[in-house]
Amino acid sequence: MEEIPLTLKGTQQGILLKPQSEDWAEILSALEDALRDAEDFFRGGRVILELGTKALTEAHLLAVRALLDQYEMELWAILSEDQETIHLTRSYGIRTRLPGETATHEKPADTPENNALLIQRTFRSGQSMKYPGHIVILGDVNPGAEIIAGGNIIVWGRIRGMVHAGALGDESAIVCALDLAPSQLRIAGHISRAPEERRHSPQPEMASIDQNRIIAQPWTARG
Numbered sequence: 001m002e003e004i005p006l007t008l009k010g011t012q013q014g015i016l017l018k019p020q021s022e023d024w025a026e027i028l029s030a031l032e033d034a035l036r037d038a039e040d041f042f043r044g045g046r047v048i049l050e051l052g053t054k055a056l057t058e059a060h061l062l063a064v065r066a067l068l069d070q071y072e073m074e075l076w077a078i079l080s081e082d083q084e085t086i087h088l089t090r091s092y093g094i095r096t097r098l099p100g101e102t103a104t105h106e107k108p109a110d111t112p113e114n115n116a117l118l119i120q121r122t123f124r125s126g127q128s129m130k131y132p133g134h135i136v137i138l139g140d141v142n143p144g145a146e147i148i149a150g151g152n153i154i155v156w157g158r159i160r161g162m163v164h165a166g167a168l169g170d171e172s173a174i175v176c177a178l179d180l181a182p183s184q185l186r187i188a189g190h191i192s193r194a195p196e197e198r199r200h201s202p203q204p205e206m207a208s209i210d211q212n213r214i215i216a217q218p219w220t221a222r223g
Contacts, residue, residue, distance in 0.1 A: 004020050004021075005020055005021040005023070005029070005030035006020055006027050006031060006034075007020060008169060009132075009150070010115070010131075010133055011048070012115055012132070012133075013046075013076075013098060013099075014045060014046040014047055014076055014077070015042065015045050015047050015073075017047050019049075019051065019054060024060050024063070028063055028064070031064070031067060032067055034168075034169060035067070035068075035071050038164070038167045038169070040146075040148060041130055041164065041168070043071050043072050044071075044072050044073065045073050045074075046073065046075075047074065047077075048076060048077045048078075048079065049064065049077070051078065052080070052081060054080070054082070054085075055084060056078065056082070056085040057088075061075075061078075077095045077096065078094055078095075078096060079096065079097070079098070080096065115132070116134040116136055116151075117131045117134070117135050118138070119135065119137045119139070120137075121137075121138075122140045122157070123137070123140070123141045123142060123146075123161065124142050124144070124145060125144025125145060125161075126145070127145050127146075128145065128148070129148070130149075130167075131148075131149055132149075132151075132168070133149070133150055133151050134151035134152045134153070134154070135147060135153050136154045136155075137153075137154070137156065137157065138157065139156070140159075140160070141157070141158070141159045141161040141182075142158075142161055143160045143161055143183055144183075145161035146162045146163075147163045147164070148163075148167050149167060149173070150166070151170065152173050152174050153165045153173075153175045154176045155176065156178060158177065158178065159177040159179065159180050159181065159182045160182065161182060162182060162183055162185075162186075163175055163184075164186040164187075165186070165187050165188075166187050166188040167186075167188075169188050170188060171187065171188040171209045172209075173188065174206055174208045175187065175206070175207040175208075176204070176207075176219050177204070177219075178202070178204050180204075180206075180207060180216060187208065187214055188209065190212075190213065190214050191214075192207070203218060204219035204220070205217065206218075
């Protein structure tokens with residue numbers, strides 16, 4: 001199985017970046033691709049780099065920070081079990097523990113599947129919402145509005161604007177609505193648009209990725 005160079009996951013404290021490869025050129029290339037593919041979601045965010053026992057050189061630190069700077073992102077924390085990496089990180093004024101952690105290293109709360117944002121209002125043209133976890137909206141998403149989530153997007157209403165679920169690359173994410181007719185629908189790196197002909201009788205639908213493309217099917221109690 002091909003190795004994934006890195007994983008990106010939304011948390012309440014920021015975007016958790018965890019390198020999987022030992023090749024930093026490969027890690028940086030994968031990170032650049034991810035930032036470019038979901039630029040609107042990432043821009044202006046902060047990043048937690050979790051290294052475990054991996055060592056980080058000054059050159060790698062500067063390369064990661066320079067890449068994040070291009071997207072106006074902050075390298076907010078570097079979590080490491082390597083003492084030299086910890087000393088290097090602190091010399092650049094970057095935190096080595098998350099707020100509320102003890103001196104003993106603890107992993108951040110990196111379970112966005114448990115993080116859902118509930119919003120009770122309609123989004124009008126020009127309005128937007130970004131969140132690293134799931135987004136649940138009791139209302140409509142009108143044309144010109146934009147919703148971007150690291151997880152699922154559930155709308156108890158109409159979707160007419162742009163929605164992007166799984167913005168961190170999660171291809172298992174879904175988009176559900178009582179009336180699903182977006183100007184643009186994205187899941188991870190896949191893009192779809194509503195058909196030109198609108199249905200006479202809107203019905204609840206769920207969009208997901210199947211065989212490398214976005215499909216919509218009836219949204220029922222059984223999924």
